[in-house]
Amino acid sequence: MKRPGRGIACMWYPIGFTVAANPSSAVVKVNEDGTATLLTGTVEVGQGSLTVLGQIAAQELGISADDVHVVSADTDTTPMDTGAIASRTTFVTGNAVRLAAAEAKSILFEVASEMLGVETEELEAADHKIRSKTFPDKQVALAEVAVRAQIVRGRPPLGSASFNPPTVAMDPETGQGKPFATYVYATQIAEVEVDDETGEVEVLRICAAHDSGTTINPALAEGQIEGGIAMGIGMALEEEILFDAEGGQVNPNLTNYLIPTSLDMPKIEVDIVQSYDPVGPFGAKGVGEPTLVPTMPAILNAIYDAVGVRIADLPATAEKILMAIKEKERAEVKQLGSA
Amino acid sequence: MSERITKEKQAEAQRLLEAAPATHLPAVSPRLLPEVPALTPEVNKQTPAVGQRVSRVDIRSHVTGATRYIDDLSFPGMLHCRILRSAHAHAKILSIDVGEARKMPGVVATLTGDEIPVNSFGSTYQDQPVLAADRVRYRGDGIVAIAAETEQQALEALAAVKVEYEPLPAVFDPLQAMEPDAPKIHRNSNVYTSKVIMRGDVEKGFEQSDRIFERRYTTQMIEHVPLEPFASIALWEPDGQLHLYSSNGRITLGRADLARTLGLPMNRIRLTATIIGGNFGGKNEIRTEPILALLAGKTGRPVKAVFTREEEFIASTTRHPLVMDYKTGVTSDGRLLARSVNLVLDGGAYASWSETTVGKASILAAGPYRIPNVRVEGHAVYTNKTVTGAMRGFGAPQVAFAYESQMDEIAHSLGMDPLEIRLLNGFEEGSASHTGQLLQAVALKDTLLMAAKRSGWMEGGR
Numbered sequence: 061m062k063r064p065g066r067g068i069a070c071m072w073y074p075i076g077f078t079v080a081a082n083p084s085s086a087v088v089k090v091n092e093d094g095t096a097t098l099l100t101g102t103v104e105v106g107q108g109s110l111t112v113l114g115q116i117a118a119q120e121l122g123i124s125a126d127d128v129h130v131v132s133a134d135t136d137t138t139p140m141d142t143g144a145i146a147s148r149t150t151f152v153t154g155n156a157v158r159l160a161a162a163e164a165k166s167i168l169f170e171v172a173s174e175m176l177g178v179e180t181e182e183l184e185a186a187d188h189k190i191r192s193k194t195f196p197d198k199q200v201a202l203a204e205v206a207v208r209a210q211i212v213r214g215r216p217p218l219g220s221a222s223f224n225p226p227t228v229a230m231d232p233e234t235g236q237g238k239p240f241a242t243y244v245y246a247t248q249i250a251e252v253e254v255d256d257e258t259g260e261v262e263v264l265r266i267c268a269a270h271d272s273g274t275t276i277n278p279a280l281a282e283g284q285i286e287g288g289i290a291m292g293i294g295m296a297l298e299e300e301i302l303f304d305a306e307g308g309q310v311n312p313n314l315t316n317y318l319i320p321t322s323l324d325m326p327k328i329e330v331d332i333v334q335s336y337d338p339v340g341p342f343g344a345k346g347v348g349e350p351t352l353v354p355t356m357p358a359i360l361n362a363i364y365d366a367v368g369v370r371i372a373d374l375p376a377t378a379e380k381i382l383m384a385i386k387e388k389e390r391a392e393v394k395q396l397g398s399a
Numbered sequence: 400m401s402e403r404i405t406k407e408k409q410a411e412a413q414r415l416l417e418a419a420p421a422t423h424l425p426a427v428s429p430r431l432l433p434e435v436p437a438l439t440p441e442v443n444k445q446t447p448a449v450g451q452r453v454s455r456v457d458i459r460s461h462v463t464g465a466t467r468y469i470d471d472l473s474f475p476g477m478l479h480c481r482i483l484r485s486a487h488a489h490a491k492i493l494s495i496d497v498g499e500a501r502k503m504p505g506v507v508a509t510l511t512g513d514e515i516p517v518n519s520f521g522s523t524y525q526d527q528p529v530l531a532a533d534r535v536r537y538r539g540d541g542i543v544a545i546a547a548e549t550e551q552q553a554l555e556a557l558a559a560v561k562v563e564y565e566p567l568p569a570v571f572d573p574l575q576a577m578e579p580d581a582p583k584i585h586r587n588s589n590v591y592t593s594k595v596i597m598r599g600d601v602e603k604g605f606e607q608s609d610r611i612f613e614r615r616y617t618t619q620m621i622e623h624v625p626l627e628p629f630a631s632i633a634l635w636e637p638d639g640q641l642h643l644y645s646s647n648g649r650i651t652l653g654r655a656d657l658a659r660t661l662g663l664p665m666n667r668i669r670l671t672a673t674i675i676g677g678n679f680g681g682k683n684e685i686r687t688e689p690i691l692a693l694l695a696g697k698t699g700r701p702v703k704a705v706f707t708r709e710e711e712f713i714a715s716t717t718r719h720p721l722v723m724d725y726k727t728g729v730t731s732d733g734r735l736l737a738r739s740v741n742l743v744l745d746g747g748a749y750a751s752w753s754e755t756t757v758g759k760a761s762i763l764a765a766g767p768y769r770i771p772n773v774r775v776e777g778h779a780v781y782t783n784k785t786v787t788g789a790m791r792g793f794g795a796p797q798v799a800f801a802y803e804s805q806m807d808e809i810a811h812s813l814g815m816d817p818l819e820i821r822l823l824n825g826f827e828e829g830s831a832s833h834t835g836q837l838l839q840a841v842a843l844k845d846t847l848l849m850a851a852k853r854s855g856w857m858e859g860g861r
Contacts, residue, residue, distance in 0.1 A: 068817050068856065069803035070847055072767035072826065073795055077755055103648050104457065105678035111455045118448035125453040126443040133672035135654045143649030144675075145683055145789060146755075187446045228836075235596030235775070236835040239762055245826075245843040247850040269850035271842035279452040288791070291679075295796060300619040301717060307488025307569055307783050308538050312712030319624050331849045335842040342449050345840070349792045356796060357803030361817065370808065374618045374800060 062253045062262075065366025069357035070247040073350035074240035075340075076225045077146040083224035084153040085139035088117055088160040090168065090217040092210055094188060094203030095127045096161075101141030102153045103133040107348055108280040109149045115276050116154045116341050120161035122185030122202060139220065147346040148225075150276060151242070154341035155223035163219025168202065171209040171217075175200050226339065242337050244345045246270040248289070250358035251326075254366040259382030261297055263326040263359060270330070273337040273345030281347045282330045288351020289328055293320045296356040300375050457674060466674055469630035469646055474701040477632070478507055478546040480687070480694055481553035481704070483560050484714060485535035485542060488783040489569035489582065492533050496561040497543055503559050505552030508697045510544040510690055516662040522652065522684050523592075526585055527749035527786070529660055529689050535564070536584055537748035537783050539714035544687075546694040546702050569783040573745040574722060576780045584748065584781040591746065592754040594761040596775040598833050604737025604772030608728025612809050616725065616801035620745070621718035623790055627676025628711040633691035634701035641695075642669045643688050648678040653685050660689040680789030681715050683752065716788030719756055719779070720745040721797040723764075725805050728772075733813050733820045740764040740801075742777035744787070744794070751788030753779035760794025765833045766802035767843050768824040773833045818851050 076082055087099040098117045104110045114128040121127075132138055141153055169180040172190040176183075176198050184193050191199035210216045230237035251265040268285050275281050298318045302310040311317045336343035356374065364370050369384035442451050460466040497509040512518050512532030519525040531540040543560045547553035568582040575581055576589040583589060605611060631645040641663065647653040647670065654670045657663070675682060687704045694702045706715065721744055728737040742760055746753045761777035777794075810820040825843045832838055851857060 066854070066856075066859070067807065068821070068847075068850070069799065069807075070767060070821055070825070070843060071795070071799045071803070072763060072843065073792075074759065074762070077759075077793075101651060103650060103672040103675060103678075105648050105675040105682070108455050110457070111453055114456065115448040115451065115453055118446070122446060123448070124444045124446050125448045125451065130456065133650055134669070135650050135671070136669040140651050143651060143683065144678060145649060145680065146793070230834060233595065234598075235594065235761065235833075236598070238836040239758070239834055240836075242840060243832075243838060245767060245841065245846050247843075247846040249850045249854040249856060251854070265854075267850045267854040269846040269853065271840075271846055273840060274449070276449050277451065277453055280455070291791065292796070295618075295621055295718075299621050301622060301712065301785065303571060303784060307571055309713050309785065312709045314624070314708060317622065317624075317712070329853055331846075331853055333842050333845045333849055335840045335845070337840040343840075349795065353792055353796050353799045354803065356800045357807070360800065360804055361807040364807065364811075370614075370804065372614055372616045372804065 061257065062255050063366040064251070064253055065362040065364070066249060066251045067358045067361025067365055068247065068249045069354040069361060070245065071350060071353040072243050072245050073147070073353060074243050075151045075346040076148040076240055081224050082142040082146070082148060082152060083222050084141045084156040085220065085222040086153065086156040086160040087139055087220045088157065088164045088218065090121065090164050090206050092207040094123065094201065094206050096121055096123065098128055098130045098157060099138045100130065100132050100153060100157065101138040102149055103144045105144045107284060108277065109144065112150055112276045112280060113153060113157050116157045117161045119342060120158050121165055123188055147348040147350065150344050150346045151340050152223055152225055154344060156221050158341040159221030159223060160219040163221055164217045167209055167215050167217040168205045171213055171215070172200055172205045175205065175208065241339055242345055244271050244347070244350050246350055246354055248354040248358040250362045252359060252362040252366060254363055254381065256367050256385055259378035259385065261363060261376065261381065263293055265327045266355070266358065267329045268331070269333055270347065270351065271333040271335050272347040273335055273340045274343035275332050275334065276342070276344050278332060281332055284347045285330050285351045286328050289355050290320050290325060292352035292355020293324060293359065295352065295374060296359040297375050298377065468627050468676055469632060469644055469673055470705050472632060472644060474632070474634055477701040477703055478548065478694070478698060479550040479553050480544055480546045480691055480702050481550065481557055482541040482687070483543040483557045485531065485538050485540040487535055487564050487566050488538055489567040489584070490535050490564040491567060492531065492535060492542065493563040493565055495543060499559040499561070500545060500556045503552065503556035505548040506545055506556045507548065508546045508694050510694055514693065515660060515689060517660050520656050520660055520685055521750050522752055523754040524750040537785060539785055541714065544690045544694060546698060571782050571784055573743050573780040573782055576782050577743070584783060589781040590778050591750055591781060592757050592779045594757045594777045596761050596773065596833050598835065599772035601737045601739050601772045601774040605728040608736045609731040611726065611728050612805055613726045614805060616723045616804060618721050618797045618800060620720045620785065620787065621790065622712050623679040623681035625677030625679060625681060628706035628708060629682060629686050629715055630705040631687050631691055632701055632703040633688065633695040635695055640667050640669055641692050642671065643692065644671050644673060645688055646675045646682055647672050647685065648675060648682045649684070653688065656685045657688055657692065661692055679791045683789045686715065713785060716751050716786045718790040719753070719787040719794060719797070721760070723798065723801040725801050727805055727809065729809055731813065733815050733823055735768050735770045735824050737772040738765045738770050740775045742798070744777065744779040745784065746779040746781050747784050747786040748781065749786045751786050753787065756794040760798050762834055763795050764798040764802065766806070767826045769826060769830055775833070818847060818856055821847055
């Protein structure tokens with residue numbers, strides 16, 4: 061019989077890594093037509109980081125995402141970056157990008173200040189323009205400022221900057237300290253059906269609520285969360301590298317090492333909780349790794365809710381669940397007998 | 400003439416696109432796919448840029464197959480490299496004979512560990528050989544690399560390599576590897592990195608508790624399974640600079656490792672990472688790059704290596720299996736008073752990213768809860784198994800499985816709602832973490848309540 065169950069799990073996860081400093085640098089060049097080029101040493105690994113970094117540069121300069129071209133991942137042409145690791149790209153590289161864009165912007169502001177007769181502190185960059193914060197009608201097109209900065213004032217608007225997350229070294233004996241600049245939080249609730257005759261689990265629905273600070277790009281954040289859940293389902297129920305007695309892998313192929321496919325995916329409902337991190341770029345934190353962290357316990361707690369067995373040894377294969385159900389039934393019969 | 404054909408083709412492509420509903424592109428894309436506006440052009444052009452559902456800069460090329468991964472790159476005269484891997488999990492190498500292999504059809508060069516200027520690498524400890532020269536510590540250790548005209552020829556030549564081993568006792572279980580009489584894999588102790596977190600007095604906390612919950616949780620070894628296996632091409636530019644194209648997620652560290660293993664100044668190495676087809680932590684260090692650089696130097700030709708799916712499993716890194724002993728003391732109304740955690744990470748044959756993983760796992764192990772008394776101890780242990788390293792979550796998924804399973808058990812045992820016990824104990828704005836860090840922007844309870852609302856948790860509550 062198929063028995064329904066549901067389980068909840070939450071988590072916390074740090075942004076950036078401990079052990080060593082993990083800085084990022086960035087270079088932003090504003091072109092004569094008001095578009096920009098961003099140089100970053102981070103690597104796009106499929107998560108959409110180049111898009112997000114472009115959005116951060118665009119936001120700082122008051123232009124649109126399409127106005128920023130991103131050049132990445134070349135040790136000769138792009139500046140130092142600790143890399144696409146530790147869910148740090150939005151937070152750490154993003155801060156470097158924002159600071160580099162701000163430096164380029166300060167050159168534009170100095171030139172615009174003369175053009176508009178407005179103090180630089182009174183200026184803002186928004187909607188492809190540089191304008192007075194108090195009298196927005198006093199404005200000039202960003203492209204006009206950029207070309208003037210370069211060919212009249214001889215000051216090409218470019219900026220370079222670095223960022224390293226603020227941490228405090230941990231005491232080696234007590235582990236007390238501030239190992240990470242910030243943390244994100246998440247909760248997932250899984251609904252499953254467990255067949256108590258076969259031990260088979262079907263994950264029907266996952267509700268995922270994730271905090272990532274300010275969301276730079278909701279579509280990409282949702283994509284990360286859905287992808288993380290797929291990975292979490294694999295870890296919860298089926299994936300495992302097996303070894304023979306001589307230390308050789310038994311299943312080093314995708315025929316015998318099973319990963320979830322699109323057919324195994326449940327209905328996923330994502331909520332992104334908005335928070336604001338005072339250190340993050342525009343309040344952003346990160347989203348990459350934490351997405352799969354609550355998935356396994358949410359599913360395992362749902363299995364318990366469905367059939368009353370706790371599997372403490374991942375993955376919770378159908379065999380393990382069925383054996384646990386039989387064990388539980390035997391124990392219950394024994395209890396009845398002794399009563 | 401050619402211009403007219405191009406225009407005709409473009410018109411044909413446009414017709415095909417227009418004939419098909421937006422969601423059903425032709426199964427085979429027209430050779431010349433005309434520029435069509437992005438699905439949401441207005442978003443990418445809007446300001447402010449932050450918060451917009453901007454479409455990815457690379458989405459069009461991914462969907463049309465125009466993205467060029469390493470395996471799509473080719474250079475004139477390029478050779479292909481394959482690597483012979485160990486036949487034993489732990490053994491001394493007595494001799495390596497590549498004489499016959501060199502005579503095989505298509506073979507241009509071979510490389511062994513003793514030809515590598517500095518034959519070791521590693522992100523924290525440089526304990527891993529680029530090619531094993533005198534000892535193998537797991538079945539994924541490479542021993543001989545062969546560059547040939549075709550990949551098939553390189554593969555066939557591997558069978559002609561003769562390696563003589565003297566097998567050594569091996570250990571595969573991390574708990575057994577911690578025993579004093581266990582076979583030693585690198586040094587006097589197989590425990591190579593540890594972390595301790597202490598806050599309050601955990602024994603006193605247990606004494607004050609009404610109930611104690613104890614359980615051992617274990618997790619498995621997992622492969623990243625990126626769509627694109629690890630791939631790299633080495634070539635020497637005419638100006639004497641070494642240029643590597645590599646699916647490496649950390650080029651700064653990658654270049655430093657290359658400079659070290661090859662004994663080259665950093666400004667003579669250029670590491671270019673292309674768009675990578677999935678990383679998840681498995682591409683955060685060098686793998687074949689120094690080997691290809693040396694083979695390219697020997698032959699004067701570009702050399703490429705792309706991992707097979709099997710190599711991706713046996714010779715890349717994997718997720719640490721953990722043995723986790725959790726003990727938690729609570730009051731009868733569900734408040735957490737003390738938690739002690741002991742973590743043993745199966746570190747595999749080489750250190751890789753274990754130090755970072757032990758650190759993160761230990762820092763996070765007690766969960767996002769206000770607990771006055773905490774003690775966490777984590778150890779990474781060498782075994783003669785596949786190297787475990789960086790993987791999405793760095794130990795956090797394993798400990799979350801344990802702490803959240805135990806929270807559920809505590810709630811059920813005390814007759815509490817699992818949501819309620821989390822709301823009762825969860826971190827709040829300004830809470831101190833288990834390392835004494837005052838936390839800000841703490842959205843834990845918001846996520847709990849939002850997920851609960853979305854799922855209808857309260858309505859179905861017990």
